[in-house]
Amino acid sequence: MAQRTVLVVLFDQVQSLDVTGPVEVFAGAERHTPGTYRVVTASPAGAPVRTSSGLTVVPDGPLADAPEADTLVVPGGHGTRAPDPGLTDWLRAHGPRARRLVSVCTGAVLLARAGLLDGRRATTHWAYCDRLAREHPAVDVDPDPIYVRDGRVATSAGVTSGIDLALALVEEDLGRDTALTVARHLVVFLRRPGNQAQFSAQLAAQTACREPLRELQQWITEHPGADLGVDALAARAGLSPRHFARAFRAETGTTPGRFVDRTRLEHARRLLEDTGDGVGQVARASGYGTPEAMRRAFVKILGTSPAEYRRRFRPAPAP
Incomplete structure (x- = not known):
């Protein structure tokens, strides 16, 4: 050579x-x-x-x-x-x-x-x-x-x-x-797929000023499989659902639902890239519940199915 x-x-x-x-x-x-x-x-x-x-x-x-x-x-x-x-x-x-x-x-x-x-x-x-x-x-x-x-x-x-x-x-x-x-x-990952977003969910949204909301943002990224509906998140933040939704958007620049959607998608992509977990297991761990729900999210945002995404972007095993 x-x-x-x-x-x-x-x-x-x-x-x-x-x-x-x-x-x-x-x-x-x-x-x-x-x-x-x-x-x-x-x-x-x-x-x-x-x-x-x-x-x-x-x-x-x-x-x-x-x-x-x-x-x-x-x-x-x-x-x-x-x-x-x-x-x-x-x-x-x-x-x-x-x-x-x-x-x-x-x-x-x-x-x-x-x-x-x-x-x-x-x-x-x-x-x-x-x-x-x-x-x-x-x-x-x-x-x-x-x-x-x-x-x-x-x-x-x-x-x-x-x-x-x-x-x-x-x-x-x-x-x-x-x-x-x-x-x-x-001391870096072997390869992040080229199509990986420049922003993570945390970076894409502004960091909230108020500590309860800032801590909640971090909690969401660490628990994508939890109940992340507005009522549940509002209760965790100690606010009414209406006040929570308004304050979250004002301080982060996005709605709670959009932040959750991006967090779950990012988590699912990481599992598909870095693990051998089955699609159903990834869907449950990422909060989608079913493979079909995760497939709809992938097709809507990424234009491809989870299985195809894994095939294209997970590094091949070492020979």
Whole structure:
């Protein structure tokens, strides 16, 4: 197997984790299986760059002297807001040559400026999805997944999702055993499915200000199989059902029912991805009661059945 060159582009005000996350994954895979990856970093002029958090990173050299990349990684950061035109030109010329073109966070903005995402489905950090869609209407922006693969181009939501995407690429290249070893070394999950939402139920809703409601939010996520009707939740919070529903929505930005629905769906997805529990068992544990009720929720929200979701997104067992 020929050694693959992973070229990571650096620029001033880059997000440090967008760089170091994927670098650690590919470097870890090289340590596990020597001769598989050569990780190279390069900046437009070959000069050190200062990240958005104040760290200084010294590249291996200038982009003009960088080797041809098997996998070209473009991180994000504040520097994507007004990028060096020379960097955009370099990406436009060299991006199509790489076997795989990868962006992390707002690195997708740089790819879009270079015309490399036109006609493709892509994602970026949730806070920048509207901007990406508005400024680049030829890009099919999906704000929900943590990463998206569209042919040879892969885009991710940023920060830790860059690690998820890099692990998926290592698994594609070298198999699950190597990817699992790297993940264990980094103390992360082997792989979150790319279509996993950028927000968990807790993050998607605001955290309530009042302690009873804040504690209730946490209790709901820990007990998805319990009676989570408005009357039961109101009693647990010590409020009347009407007062509870009004206060919950005012403080979290969503209704109790929607919060419960998202919590149960998230719990069921996690069980389908991470366990071998039967669909009926997952339905009961997640509060759906019956497999048919869970199937209706999955089809409505995800457009697929629980069985098909598991088939597509649960990692295959190690050989």
